[in-house]
Amino acid sequence: MRSSKNSSRRTAIAMASVAAVLVLAGCSGSTTSTDKTASGTLAINWGGFPESWAPGAEMESGYLRVPYETLVSLDAQGEIRPVLATKWEQTDEALTLTLREGVTFHDGTPFDAEAVKVNLESIRDGKTAYAGPLKVIESIDAVDEHTVRINLAQPTPSLLTQLSTRGAPMGSPKAIKAGTIAQSPVGTGPWAYDAKSSTKGTRMSFQYYDGYWDGEDSVGFQTVELYAIPEDNAATGALATGEIALTDTETSQFSRIESNSALKHLSYPxxxxxxxxxxxxxxxxxxxxxxxxxxxxxxxxxxxxxxxxxxxxxxxxxxxxxxxxxxxxxxxxxxxxxxxxxxxxxxxxxxxxxxxxxxxxxxxxxxxxxxxxxxxxxxxxxxxxxxxxxxxxxxxxxxxxxxxxxxxxxxxxxxxxxxxxxxxxxxxxxxxxxxxxxxxxxxxxxxxxxxxxxxxxxxxxxxxxxxxxxxxGEELIAWNTKAVTDVKASAQPWETNAIDYKALRPAGK
Known part of the structure; x- marks a missing residue:
């Protein structure tokens, strides 16, 4: 799904001035494996960039789940799984979370109970898209460094599910308080935003974070680059040449994609x-x-x-x-x-x-x-x-x-x-x-x-x-099999641009 209906455009600035190399690449029909993939760089196009990267802003998982992680996630069967929270206990009065130890944000700030408190309060109390479901939170107690108790105004059995969504990513409390997180995301995920390697309006670069809690072996790429190619034909052309490895797309592009043996596509609601x-x-x-x-x-x-x-x-x-x-x-x-x-x-x-x-x-x-x-x-x-x-x-x-x-x-x-x-x-x-x-x-x-x-x-x-x-509507994703493998839709339901970044691997490795 692209700009005609994709809610990623609710958080994207669709910029026509795409990097010339990508637009020119889109004119070619050849298929190559790029130096980027060989050097551990995953180039992805979602057609634009979020207006704000602050927790609670309306950004899609294609963007959010590069630098950020959530407290919990949903698996393919809809069961809650641990991420930044390892255990939980819920009653009608409170949700108590045990947090993963040894986690830091990309700016070195510790991930702890106070960080969870800052994030959830900023989403609940700010003018955010996801404030409503968090209004049930009456107060938040940092019981100790790795235990947080979320006190509820009323029974809310769906709260854990809400915390698994793109409505509640965990961002650096230091960056939230400074206000810089809106333009420079700082999370706990495998890849940290690299402003120096990025080009405003064209490319956002994220480098592997050496302090990532799950280790370097948990990811297949050292670098993730997000591109802004709003035009479908140009995106398909860049995919065919290997300038990008993966993109969202439209049904109008299927004939071009299916005529190229190296290109594949999938769809999901x-x-x-x-x-x-x-x-x-x-x-x-x-x-x-x-x-x-x-x-x-x-x-x-x-x-x-x-x-x-x-x-x-x-x-x-x-x-x-x-x-x-x-x-x-x-x-x-x-x-x-x-x-x-x-x-x-x-x-x-x-x-x-x-x-x-x-x-x-x-x-x-x-x-x-x-x-x-x-x-x-x-x-x-x-x-x-x-x-x-x-x-x-x-x-x-x-x-x-x-x-x-x-x-x-x-x-x-x-x-x-x-x-x-x-x-x-x-x-x-x-x-x-x-x-x-x-x-x-x-x-x-x-x-x-x-x-x-x-x-x-x-x-x-x-x-x-x-x-x-x-x-x-369905999300439509296409990729170049000579650049990337193990592409599948995320288990998170009803998220556009959803892929499992950590599962992706360079082709041939």
Missing amino acids: ALRNNPMFFDRGKGGAFEDVKVRQAACYALNTEEIAKLEPDFKVRSQHFSEGEPGYNPEVTGYTHDLAKAKELMAEAGNPKVQVEMLAAPFNEKQMQVYAEQLGKIGIDVSVQPAAPPQYFSQWNSGRYALGLGSNDELTPYDWYQAWFAEDAPGNPGKAESAELKKAADAAIAAGATDEADALWQDVTKIISDEALTCAHLA
Whole structure:
């Protein structure tokens, strides 16, 4: 998935002025193994760079999981596995973590309980994309150097899952306090950012960190270089020549990739996409549930799926088998007559709203604006550069927005977007029915009744049409087998650009 819909573009500055060597390489059809690979350098293209590297910022795993690590991770079976935390014990009142000893950040700062406290508090208390799910943290105690107790305001069995995601990487507390971490990441991962070897806007270089806790044998490459090639044809050409070893891609490139025996590709579900009705408070454009429902029936996701072949139409946010999935939720199948009927019942109000668009989703928004116009909802799509888009699209300035919800549990999804104090609910609107259902599900904690209660929450969110028109997209990754082997999708679910960097090995070694 690339700029047309990839949420990596929500954190990327798509720069057309790519390094000349890569663009020129993209014109060639040959396949070579580069000196980079031979010297232990892995060159990867994700099409841009994050606007901010600070913990809690919206950066994708393709970037984040080079310098950073999380406290725990998920394996392919969805089980929690140790990373920076080696043991844990959770009750309804607290989550206690035993931390790995002998770990340091790239600036030499010790990784300890105080570091965890600084990271989680900065994410929870800052204006971050992932603050919502961490609001449950009442306080954090550094019990001793390698033990941290996270005190909870309410039972939160999903907290460990949240700590495994890109929403909670561990960054140097020294760099966080200095504010430098936004532009210069400092984590505990195998590779440390090397500003001197980097070229602003073109290449970011990360060198193996000699103090890495898991040792040099745990990685296959000494250097990881991230490139910013936003144009698909140029990226495929650079891949074919071996100037880069791996890239995200699009289905339009498959014929070129498959015609070259050295190139391979894979895909996996990585993106959830849906419009959000932000202005639903008292007097808001979408205050009336019938107007929101009418909008949902007017939207035709099948048209989007035709435009974007790797998008699949969904009835709801969660997949079958995931917590929160409710088989009774059938979604809003496109029905223009039903949409017009609901608008009439609402009194055919004059609805004029704006929504902000970025280059990667403007086409989809224009289609939605045209569809909503058929029932009298006038949507003005305002193009914006990615930095403006990411800071404003869900700020409350715009009544309607198109985003990607990557929350893995219904608790996190509710706390991120629908609770009265959720960061993604700028209008602070929440019905009494939804709050009552969510409170009951939260109180149930990890009991057998909890899943059914969260399914009730999912259904209310659908019935109230707080969001709809769900789509699921696939991440598409291509690589040059003469440069790199052992490429596979990460076990972390619903992460774009997700690969297991530590598992990658130079070809022929």
